[in-house]
């Protein structure tokens with residue numbers, strides 16, 4: 210039931226007069242679909258990515274966050290246990 | 302390039318895997334890691350991760366497939382609703398072929414005894430109700446913390462739009478209580494828990510701290526791409542080697558300590574915790590989600606006067622033990638013989654996230670059917 214691949218937001222739509230959009234049009238590999246924004250942690254901006262579950266965005270992903278995550282993994286793969294804050298590393 | 306393709310690249314996966322092999326040589330105790338998410342199970346198989354790990358690391362699947370942990374009596378409840386003359390059951394596809402005590406929804410539909418349609422989102426079920434005023438649309442709310450807020454949002458929309466022919470069968474479940482119950486079982490010797498990525502995106506990584514405090518169990522939150530899973534396994538291995546359990550968040554692009562507050566609020570607005578029955582684990586306090594009194598009119602069990610009954614799980618089916626990580630699917634006497642994806646006996650063989658189905662589809666540990674990492678990585682190189 211989980212769609213693990215994040216999709217990019219290409220349009221946002223308001224259904225009422227309120228300030229917040231309720232619907233985002235998202236795209237990945239040429240596939241477009243509409244998803245709901247009621248439960249997303251933060252309303253995405255155009256061009257940002259969202260993780261989707263059962264027709265709802267559950268998390269807005271900034272590209273920098275993905276970059277930081279990649280950097281974290283690269284560090285983990287190296288010998289940086291003394292770092293302390295890395296997953297798997299110990300504080301001592 | 303899609304954002305997540307970067308987490309499949311050889312340049313990232315190979316060093317993580319090499320590090321796992323290197324650290325594993327320092328580890329003197331066997332390492333038994335449970336993944337508690339059906340999406341992890343499938344991803345681990347699809348990318349052939351089992352075949353690439355040191356043999357000292359055993360991966361077990363836990364109660365992480367929401368359809369699989371739904372007991373037969375609750376499947377029967379969905380069938381009862383679908384048989385009601387006014388009802389169209391709108392359900393996630395996984396539920397259609399799960400056997401209840403007298404066959405599945407798909408069987409009943411084929412015989413013309415029930416009406417059931419597959420939807421992708423609970424909002425699609427609500428749209429179906431809006432467009433078909435002459436029928437009652439019933440949505441079986443089966444799922445964990447990732448799915449439950451989508452159902453909460455749908456109930457709120459139905460309430461706002463005053464849609465009278467939509468209701469849900471409230472069967473959603475929450476993870477933390479079930480994990481505590483599972484880990485209290487002394488038979489299950491675990492050294493680490495690979496925590497579910499998207500459930501954690503909602504409930505937050507800090508929820509696992511009690512597992513560290515009570516059981517000294519190492520926890521790592523991981524996403525679903527190969528590098529995510531390898532990083533999670535590496536973190537758990539490091540914890541074991543250093544002899545210090547803690548919660549490591551290896552999926553910070555999606556998971557924070559506190560989780561998704563908007564989704565948590567939505568959930569709390571519509572649902573209240575209630576005791577719930579899990580296949581294999583039995584009844585667990587506060588592990589289910591009932592509709593709050595303001596939203597009782599959306600409870601299909603009350604509206605249609607459905608009655609749940611305790612029915613035994615299929616005889617000889619070992620789903621209960623598979624869900625607890627006590628048994629690997631091939632150890633079930635029915636696996637691959639009378640129980641196959643084409644004629645499933647238990648839910649674990651039906652659901653795309655079911656452990657038995659994953660074993661059947663991708664083969665057991667000896668099959669070298671890995672794709673992404675395997676294309677680039679030779680086991681002999683480290």
Ligand code: SF4
Pocket residue numbers: 617618619620621623630633634635636637640641645646647648649650651657
């Ligand atoms: S193989 Fe079939 S019968 Fe055996 S545990 Fe899995 S689902 Fe149940």
